[in-house]
Amino acid sequence: MIEEAAKLLARSRFAIAFTGAGISAESGVPTFRGFNGLWKKHRPEELATPEAFEKDPHLVWELYRWRMNLIRKARPNSAHHALAELEEMGILKAVITQNVDDLHREAGTKNLIELHGNIFRVRCTSCSYRENLKESGRLEEFLAEKELPRCPRCGSLLRPDVVWFNEPLPRKALDEAFKLAERADLVLVIGTSGVVYPAAYVPQIVKETGGKVIEINPEESGITPIADVFLRCPAGQAMEKLMP
Numbered sequence: 546m547i548e549e550a551a552k553l554l555a556r557s558r559f560a561i562a563f564t565g566a567g568i569s570a571e572s573g574v575p576t577f578r579g580f581n582g583l584w585k586k587h588r589p590e591e592l593a594t595p596e597a598f599e600k601d602p603h604l605v606w607e608l609y610r611w612r613m614n615l616i617r618k619a620r621p622n623s624a625h626h627a628l629a630e631l632e633e634m635g636i637l638k639a640v641i642t643q644n645v646d647d648l649h650r651e652a653g654t655k656n657l658i659e660l661h662g663n664i665f666r667v668r669c670t671s672c673s674y675r676e677n678l679k680e681s682g683r684l685e686e687f688l689a690e691k692e693l694p695r696c697p698r699c700g701s702l703l704r705p706d707v708v709w710f711n712e713p714l715p716r717k718a719l720d721e722a723f724k725l726a727e728r729a730d731l732v733l734v735i736g737t738s739g740v741v742y743p744a745a746y747v748p749q750i751v752k753e754t755g756g757k758v759i760e761i762n763p764e765e766s767g768i769t770p771i772a773d774v775f776l777r778c779p780a781g782q783a784m785e786k787l788m789p
């Protein structure tokens with residue numbers, strides 16, 4: 546199986562990667578669903594919604610501050626590094642991620658498309674104010690604060706700049722992801738349950754337009770039925786073996 550996948554990768558002319566929470570599991574970031582899929586005992590479908598935020602912004606911010614704090618201490622693992630290396634080698638053209646954890650960027654991936662936003666960015670619920678807390682150097686201060694975060698420009702409530710259920714994905718990122726999927730002759734699908742749309746269309750588009758699908762996941766997922774090669778193992782282990 547690994548040999549077959551390595552052959553497909555070596556022969557591909559336009560490969561992309563599509564990643565989910567499972568690629569960061571070995572970095573200590575909990576996934577949303579499945580084994581180890583604890584999101585502080587809450588279902589993402591219940592709390593990752595604009596309705597939950599409206600009803601109880603304290604609870605949602607408590608959870609996001611907890612996750613920000615956990616994620617900022619996490620380091621990219623061998624799978625993130627392998628993808629950055631494949632890009633450097635000219636084999637991989639882009640990484641399309643559903644993750645908000647910034648670990649692909651930390652690993653050095655340049656052409657990164659974030660479909661569900663980034664946990665280190667906040668934005669105002671009223672005006673156009675946006676801030677990347679890592680870049681502004683305000684992350685420590687932000688995490689130490691217990692009060693609801695307010696917009697420095699207009700005083701309204703700030704929210705995480707991520708995509709919750711029933712919210713549209715960032716237009717430019719989604720268009721770009723679909724275009725890349727149409728062009729790709731191979732997609733490496735790593736660590737996603739493949740049940741959240743429209744993101745999950747990415748590997749489907751690759752398949753429908755004649756490309757190959759290699760899936761890496763210790764469990765079967767929504768993508769497994771269309772996978773040409775299914776590597777049933779953790780991301781780090783599989784990527785180390787796959788590297789040319």
Ligand code: BJW
Nearest residue numbers: 565566567576577578643710711736737738741742779780
């Ligand atoms: C390992 C591993 C190891 C473990 N190595 N692997 C079409 C059909 C059906 C439904 C819909 C549809 N279109 C839209 C919908 C509705 C909805 C949806 O998809 N619902 C389904 C769940 C039923 N979609 C939406 O609401 C989206 N918005 C939308 O469609 O808007 C339309 C609109 C248009 C115009 C105006 C208004 C609206 C938005 C979806 C947003 C998802 N947001 C979240 C939270 C992000 C913020 C945050 O992180 O805080 O995104 S939810 C959560 O799920 C997160 C993830 O990115 C996403 C996907 O999860 P992922 O990454 O797959 O993680 P897991 O935990 O599910 O899986 C981990 C996998 O790793 C497992 O398989 C493990 O086995 C594996 N694994 N260890 C490799 N070591």
Ligand code: ZN
Nearest residue numbers: 669672696699
């Ligand atoms: Zn504002």
